[in-house]
Amino acid sequence: MQPEEIRQVLLDILARIVPDEDLSTLRDDVAFREQIELDSMDFLDIVMELRKQYRVQIPEEDYPNLATMGGAVTYLVPLMKDVKAPA
Amino acid sequence: MSHSVTPRERIVITGVGLTSPIGNCVSEFRESLLAGRSGVVVRETRYIGEVLAGVCNFDELRYQKRKEVRRGTRAGSISVYCANEAVRDSGLNWGEVPKDRVGVYLGITEHGNVETENEIFEISKFNYDTSVWSHHHNPRTVANNPAGEVTLSLGITGPHYTLGAACAAGNIGFIQGMQQLWLGDVDLAIVGGVSESIHTFGIFASFKSQGALATHPEPAKASRPFDKARNGIVVAEGGGICTLERLSDAERRGAKIYGEIVGYAINSDASDFVLPYAKRQAECMRKALQRAKLNPCDIDILNTHATATEQGDIGECQAVREVFGDCPNLAVNNTKSFIGHAMGAAGALELLGNIPGFQDGYAHATINLDDPDPACDCGAPQIVANQARQMGQVNYILNNSFGMLGINSVLIVRRFEP
Numbered sequence: 001m002q003p004e005e006i007r008q009v010l011l012d013i014l015a016r017i018v019p020d021e022d023l024s025t026l027r028d029d030v031a032f033r034e035q036i037e038l039d040s041m042d043f044l045d046i047v048m049e050l051r052k053q054y055r056v057q058i059p060e061e062d063y064p065n066l067a068t069m070g071g072a073v074t075y076l077v078p079l080m081k082d083v084k085a086p087a
Numbered sequence: 088m089s090h091s092v093t094p095r096e097r098i099v100i101t102g103v104g105l106t107s108p109i110g111n112c113v114s115e116f117r118e119s120l121l122a123g124r125s126g127v128v129v130r131e132t133r134y135i136g137e138v139l140a141g142v143c144n145f146d147e148l149r150y151q152k153r154k155e156v157r158r159g160t161r162a163g164s165i166s167v168y169c170a171n172e173a174v175r176d177s178g179l180n181w182g183e184v185p186k187d188r189v190g191v192y193l194g195i196t197e198h199g200n201v202e203t204e205n206e207i208f209e210i211s212k213f214n215y216d217t218s219v220w221s222h223h224h225n226p227r228t229v230a231n232n233p234a235g236e237v238t239l240s241l242g243i244t245g246p247h248y249t250l251g252a253a254c255a256a257g258n259i260g261f262i263q264g265m266q267q268l269w270l271g272d273v274d275l276a277i278v279g280g281v282s283e284s285i286h287t288f289g290i291f292a293s294f295k296s297q298g299a300l301a302t303h304p305e306p307a308k309a310s311r312p313f314d315k316a317r318n319g320i321v322v323a324e325g326g327g328i329c330t331l332e333r334l335s336d337a338e339r340r341g342a343k344i345y346g347e348i349v350g351y352a353i354n355s356d357a358s359d360f361v362l363p364y365a366k367r368q369a370e371c372m373r374k375a376l377q378r379a380k381l382n383p384c385d386i387d388i389l390n391t392h393a394t395a396t397e398q399g400d401i402g403e404c405q406a407v408r409e410v411f412g413d414c415p416n417l418a419v420n421n422t423k424s425f426i427g428h429a430m431g432a433a434g435a436l437e438l439l440g441n442i443p444g445f446q447d448g449y450a451h452a453t454i455n456l457d458d459p460d461p462a463c464d465c466g467a468p469q470i471v472a473n474q475a476r477q478m479g480q481v482n483y484i485l486n487n488s489f490g491m492l493g494i495n496s497v498l499i500v501r502r503f504e505p
Contacts (some may be wrong), residue, residue: 019153041158042223051208052219 005085006076010069012086013049017042028070049077054083098265099503100345100442101337102179102330104172106165107436108141108323108426112172116436117443119425120451121475122213126426127321133208133288137193138300139309140285141323141427150240160227162198165432169328170237170277177330178342179275180243186297190273191234191247192263193328194256194280196430196490198249199228200287203249233281245273253390255353256280257327257434258498262351264331270356274336279328282430286324290430294320297361299396301427310428311455312393312400312421312464313470320394327435338505343443346484346500350379356493363399368406370487370497375497376410384414385483386499388450389468390437391421392487394428402486404463407472412466418450418478420471425454434488438498444481445502451475 001009014023014036021036023065032038046066050056056079058066065075103113108126110116119126130140147156147164150171156164170191174181206224213219226232234247246267252259257280264276284290294300301319303309310321317428329345337344352374356364376383389407393400411417422437423429429436444450456472486498 016157017154019157037154041222041226042154048219048221052213057218 001080001083001085003073005076006080007069008072009054009086010072013046016049017045026069029068031067032069054080056080066072095269095335097347098268098331099330099334099337099347100500101332101342102173102175102177103345103439104169104176105325105327105436105439106143106145106273107166107325107429108143111143111145112441113439115227116440120422120440121449122433123452123454125310126323127306127309129306130285132291133204135288135291138291139306139321141321141429142285142322142326143148146166158223159236160232161203161286162195162233163280165281165283165324165326166193166233166237166328167240169279169281169311169326173277173328173330174241179330184275184330186242187244187275188274189243189245190264190267191237191243191277192260192267193237193278194251194258194260194431194434195230195249195251196235196253196256196284197251198230198232200289201283201311202227204287204289237277239432250306252494252496253432253492254430255429255488255490255494255496257438258351258486258488258496259353260435261331261348262353262496265348265351268331268333274332276331277328278331279326279435280431280433281326282324282432284324284430285322290322294322295489297432298307300463301395308455308487309493310395310424310426312391312395312453313404313457315458315460315496317395317397317427317460318421319396323427323429325429325432325436327432327439329439344503346445347503349501350375350381350496350499351497352378353494356495358493361491363402363489364493365402365405365409367493368403368487368489369409371495371497372410372487375485375499379499380481381499383411384415384417386411386417386485387478387481388420388441388444388484390441390486391419391485392433392489393421394423400460401462403489404465407468408464408466411468415467417464417468418471418476419468420450421453422451424456434486434496434498437488438484438486438500441484441486442500444478444484448478448481449475450481
């Protein structure tokens with residue numbers, strides 16, 4: 001999966017987790033929590049959805065890498081390089 | 088042992104919120120009951136396929152964000168909807184209500200089955216890899232969940248908990264709230280019962296294995312208490328929640344009053360896991376009458392618990408006959424014939440479906456009673472069959488709710504007289 005595809009995957013997950021939020025203006029360099037209502041249980045949903053949908057295992061010590069969209073995409077590129085983008 | 092009763096403050100119902108398969112507020116619900124409208128439909132259920140169920144269709148997003156609906160449970164959403172509706176209906180200026188003086192007491196038959204079944208279904212798609220088991224499972228399945236979601240929604244900081252009392256639970260939510268008002272623990276009690284049971288296949292499967300799950304080619308005719316052709320329970324979801332206040336508080340603010348709770352009783356059969364015991368049911372009704380200082384023939388409407396099982400209906404009629412057998416004017420009715428068995432919500436919804444009788448003077452019917460079972464004879468009182476009965480003035484309503492493990496609950500509500 002290419003970085004832009006991973007970004008879309010994350011956006012799709014966020015759309016399910018925080019369905020009341022407008023994600024169209026989400027900035028990649030600012031923490032999710034500063035832009036949208038996203039608490040620790042929601043954050044765990046991102047980890048869970050990646051695990052369920054793409055079998056990506058993210059160890060707890062790596063969670064800080066997922067604080068921003070930009071950081072998350074950079075972190076996930078090597079982990080998801082062999083994963084096919086959703087149809 | 089002493090049976091002396093200390094005079095206590097009168098407790099009144101000042102706000103009503105509900106969702107049922109035939110209405111999402113008390114007026115809609117009442118209209119459907121008087122019109123004889125069933126809410127039973129065919130529903131697809133995991134593993135089992137098509138079952139008959141009472142399904143609610145309220146607007147979850149009226150009081151919750153989409154994220155809150157996703158985060159919580161169906162029982163939570165039902166509770167949030169009904170509690171907000173009750174508070175709104177009460178006319179309380181919610182912004183000025185001290186939230187630490189409000190308690191939430193909700194009856195449930197069971198809680199957590201839905202979420203547990205969902206998670207097991209999810210991990211089954213991952214070869215039972217428990218690392219995909221949701222972190223939401225625990226907050227969704229703790230037994231206080233439905234009441235807790237109400238406190239989150241309304242900013243209530245007083246006590247909240249649920250009362251697990253099988254299908255007697257709806258009445259017991261009211262009783263608990265009344266007792267907490269008497270104790271002075273709270274000044275406003277948000278009480279009632281809720282059910283999400285149609286979302287668990289296990290409830291249906293267990294009733295089916297027990298030979299107690301209703302079937303009928305026409306869904307509207309499936310729930311038929313007291314009828315010879317009855318063949319079991321139709322499971323329903325729903326919620327009935329009220330605001331209870333001490334009469335002095337309600338009068339001080341000029342509240343609308345639906346009725347006064349004047350009698351109640353809870354007892355246990357101590358006889359069987361599932362089979363009812365008419366003797367204890369009769370004792371429970373007598374205890375409630377005694378507490379209310381009433382004679383049996385003072386009651387105008389008796390709403391039965393009957394779920395359309397063979398033994399349950401006969402047993403309850405035997406108990407009613409024993410206590411009320413000489414009361415020809417008593418109207419005996421049944422709400423499950425319209426909506427099915429709303430489990431933890433049943434007692435509350437069934438009471439709330441009858442309370443408008445204080446205003447309109449009717450006892451709603453028991454529908455689908457085409458061929459009355461002679462074994463379901465109540466003595467002098469007649470079951471209100473198929474057509475609502477004009478009663479003139481209704482002064483007292485008695486509501487029965489019984490549950491597994493032999494728990495019985497009875498509530499008596501009086502037309503409000505200052």
